[in-house]
Amino acid sequence: MITIAELAFREVLSKKIFYIVLVLTVLFLVVYGIALHFTVTDISKWADPVGSRLTGSVMYSQLLSLALYFSTFIVALMTVFSAVGSVSGEIESGTIQAVITRPLKRWEYISGKLAGSALMMSVYAAALYLAVIGITRYITGYRPSDILPGMVLFLIIPLLLLALSLCGSSLMSTMANGITVFMLYIIGMVGGMVEQIGIGINNGALVNIGILSSLVMPTDAIYRKMVFGLLTGPDNPINTLTFNPFSSSSPPSDLMIIYTIIYVVAVILAAVVIFNRRDI
């Protein structure tokens, strides 16, 4: 299992695209930093210090939620792209034949793939998350609460998508799997937006659609929970009063986290069961 995980890890490092992604990620962070910088200079020009502090913390929290929203999106995209073919790609190319015919159980193969990619994605996601928070704090001095719990939630998102992609990868072709997982992710995203709007205009039907979609794909719910924890702590009471589609005014309950963990475990088990029986 460790052998497979190590190889999966090394495979990513051997790809050019990995380095391209790193460069682009840095570019994203730079753009965000510049945006923050100009916001800060703009706001500090105001004469009224109380007003500028108030507006400042609203603006910064909005910008931060925007950055986190797109960071989540980037991480999700990366996870799906890197994991959809992890098993099916090997089946399609035939490289798997000289691997699982060796003294290795099929579940070891799947968990090795999972462990390798999970480690890689977690490191990447954690770095991105800390960079976004760090840049915000350095440039604006804005300090969100619950940074560590937020990071754990932030990491659950790629893990969930990884498990789902891997499961699909042991069942479908790379292409079909990629489309399926990505569509599911979009459903979760749209559902989350719809729910926020529903809460904003007090429409029960919209809220229910959101809840339903978050059961199908909990990524957005986890994201909402994360931003709520970060931006709506005791230090930032203002944010509850403003509407922001990238943020959250009523977070999902802790039950949602438990549901998501069960979801992930179930998906991984399904991947193992499916892969155990399939012909290659």
Place this chain on the structure above:
Amino acid sequence: MVIKIDRLTKWYGNKLGCQDICLSVLPGEVFGFLGHNGAGKSTLVKMLVGLIFPTSGQAEILGRPLGDTEVKKRVGFLPETFRFQDWLTGYQLLNFQASLYKMPGSTRRNRIEEVLKLVRLSGHEHYKIRTYSKGMQQRLGLAAALLPDPDLLILDEPTSAMDPLGRKEVRDIILKLKDDGKTIFLNSHLLSEVEVVCDHVALIKRGRIIASGSINELKEGNIEVEMKIGNFNKVVQQALKDTGIPVWWEKDRVLATVGDREQIPFLAETVIRNGGSLYQLNTLDNSLENLFLSLMQEGGEQN
């Protein structure tokens, strides 16, 4: 018994892979499994190594049922589609394979060098597999299969990408392993390849075994008759088929495998009585090639 196969059957949906295969392979034997494209050779081998699951039937490898992980340590397998993680170097791949085989680090290095030398890839091991030619990749696959010094080596068309010299080298490797008492299961559609190395062969056609035995058994008692027939029309062809003697033809050249000398005049009579002009009839040296061809053409229909 190294391999014991009992009525192994594989259906891909409603498409037959192979049906009711019964075989046994003894220790130290080189077993040839022969058949045309799509006959079901790879299907059988894939079941043996656990890539696909049988629809019905059982098999044992080295005394254990299929899928036993411990046994896999003693089995080397070269897949028909020899594709590897081509971003690794040859050496890295073998090192990875060695850890899959759970080989201890101390013996690894030497063993890797040994197999590299055996398949004549020494000197190329630090290049990326991406830069290897097809034949070199197949050699590397063979090296990987040989890595754990397996008691049973399963090779699916091991020389499909190799040049004539490579084929001979593989043949020599097989013979050397046989001398060391290893058992080899060889899939091939090349009779010439099988004939020189195998003790036993089985012929498979459309998923079923149509003949099996030692090379000598198969040759024995069979006389190859070659005829040149003028006016070789449908009537003559049908009459020849109706005799029940395996026949095979190419234009006016007809080959028949008779089990008994007395059938030779009978063959001639059949040709002449049905209007064929028999220009030439000679018995050939018993070549497995012709037996193979005639069995392949006729054997399937009889089943």
